[in-house]
Amino acid sequence: MDVRPATDALVYRDATDADVDDLVTLIESAYRGDSSRTGWTTEADILEGQRTDADGVRAVIKTPHSTLLTVERDGRIVACCQLEHRSDHTYFGMFAVSPALQGAGLGKIIIAEAERRARERWGAREMHMTVISVREDLIAWYERRGYRRTGRMTPFPYGQESFGIPQRDDLQFELLVKEL
Incomplete structure (x- = not known):
């Protein structure tokens, strides 16, 4: 495990098509399968299958007014949003x-940088996100970063395996909001 401080030589940049495979690997490793259990953000107990694929990542990169912020350390992609x-x-x-x-403070640093970029690039006054409502530990982490639960829920897309294969029948997304 890497124990260096989370701020060592982080490089932020917008993802390109050349990053797609590495980004898919990173995202899958953080949320699905046994590799995700190394960290604390795993969804492996509630969802199986894929979290995303090359087409999904490429779509985010190509969407107007969108970026996939890529974070590198020592020339290796270590995070994204x-x-x-x-x-x-x-x-x-x-x-x-x-x-x-995970657990070394890197997430806090990246989300702060993402918020800064949203304010500077687009003049954003709020950041919105959706989180699977049963992920209480993850929601609590976002609340400690200033996000608030809204109680506004949207249904989980059951039957659309591109979002994963649910292992329970009570999944939904909750909107979290933070004023910037």
Whole structure:
């Protein structure tokens, strides 16, 4: 496990098509399968199958007013997050940190940088995200970063395996919001 401080030589940049395979690998490793259990953000107990694929990552990269912020350390992609300008707010999604680096403060640093970029790039006043409502530990982490639960739920897309294969029948997404 890498024990260096999370701020060592981080490089932020917008993802390109050349990054797609590495980003898919990173995102899958953070959320699905046994490798995800190394970190604490795993969804392996509630969802099987894929979290994303090359087409999904490429779509985020190509969407107008959107970026997949890529974070490198020592020339290796170690984290990413989607930022998409949507009228009066920025949507934050596809957040992944290498499981081997989770718990060292890297996530806090990246989300702060993402918020800064949303304010500077688009003048965003709010950041919105959706989190699977049964992920209490993850929601609590976001609340400690200033996000608030809204109670606004959207259904989980059961039957659409591109979102994963649910292992329970009570999944839904809750909107979390933070004023920037």
